[in-house]
Amino acid sequence: MRTLRLIPKFKAHIWGWIDTMSSIKIENLFAAYDKADVLMDVSLEVFSGKITCLLGSNGAGKSTLIRSILGLTPPRSGRILVDNKDITNIATHKVVAEGIACIPEGRKMFPKLTVTENLRLGAFQVSNEALIRERLDKVFTSFPRLAERRDQLAGTMSGGEQAMVSIGRGLMGGPRILLIDEPSLGLSPLYVKENFKIIEGIRNSGITVFLVEQNVRQTLAIADYGYVLSGGHVVAQGTADELKENEDVYAAYFG
Numbered sequence: 001m002r003t004l005r006l007i008p009k010f011k012a013h014i015w016g017w018i019d020t021m022s023s024i025k026i027e028n029l030f031a032a033y034d035k036a037d038v039l040m041d042v043s044l045e046v047f048s049g050k051i052t053c054l055l056g057s058n059g060a061g062k063s064t065l066i067r068s069i070l071g072l073t074p075p076r077s078g079r080i081l082v083d084n085k086d087i088t089n090i091a092t093h094k095v096v097a098e099g100i101a102c103i104p105e106g107r108k109m110f111p112k113l114t115v116t117e118n119l120r121l122g123a124f125q126v127s128n129e130a131l132i133r134e135r136l137d138k139v140f141t142s143f144p145r146l147a148e149r150r151d152q153l154a155g156t157m158s159g160g161e162q163a164m165v166s167i168g169r170g171l172m173g174g175p176r177i178l179l180i181d182e183p184s185l186g187l188s189p190l191y192v193k194e195n196f197k198i199i200e201g202i203r204n205s206g207i208t209v210f211l212v213e214q215n216v217r218q219t220l221a222i223a224d225y226g227y228v229l230s231g232g233h234v235v236a237q238g239t240a241d242e243l244k245e246n247e248d249v250y251a252a253y254f255g
């Protein structure tokens, strides 16, 4: 029997950010909460137009790194560069203005707002209504399921549909770099598979993707390059193919 396609194929071509250079460099980053050191001398690069992944088990420090990039958990030392511009410690709204958007862990959204209202919030820094409408149209073309349900309260959508809202909202800001925190969390295997296809489509449209995940196998199937974080340290890095063969990757989870 044919598997039901729950999430339609992401139509990458209509976003058209191809050719924009957009990379992030993290240099010797240390971050901590009170006295607990979480990130220790982390250096990595998120490559322009690629999917770079950060793998690691619970508590490795993955979300903290995203929070540091967004200016929410300021690092104790080290630098964060976007296209060689130092954005370390700048305010979150300025990070967003640099073209960086985040799809947070757990698909956080406003359950009492409609799908359209949730999507519009992703463009809160855009004052041009015509541009907002154009991006809404693009999201609805990419996700026909959301178009059908545009007036439905987001909280009444299924988990997989909420994942689409969350990704769509991330795209509404017109980012050139998308940070995605554990998109597979709490989704059924079928939705995880479809969700990862969508992320590949986003990369193919020219948006740089930094994908933070625990799901090693499926992440390495779509990533170009990756890092493994364990106990706040980068313990392995390489192309996705190299990491698939690297025992340190699995030791970071089970060692």
Ligand SMILES: Nc1ncnc2c1ncn2[C@@H]1O[C@H](COP(=O)(O)OP(=O)(O)OP(=O)(O)O)[C@@H](O)[C@H]1O
Pocket (backbone or CB within 6 Å): 033, 034, 036, 038, 056, 057, 058, 059, 060, 061, 062, 063, 064, 065, 214
């Ligand atoms: N606000 C906070 N205050 C104190 N400690 C925190 C805070 N947020 C996270 N931590 C701690 O920092 C460490 C790293 O947490 P982080 O959320 O970055 O890990 P993670 O790799 O994203 O894990 P998970 O995959 O479980 O989300 C953990 O030990 C966590 O308890």
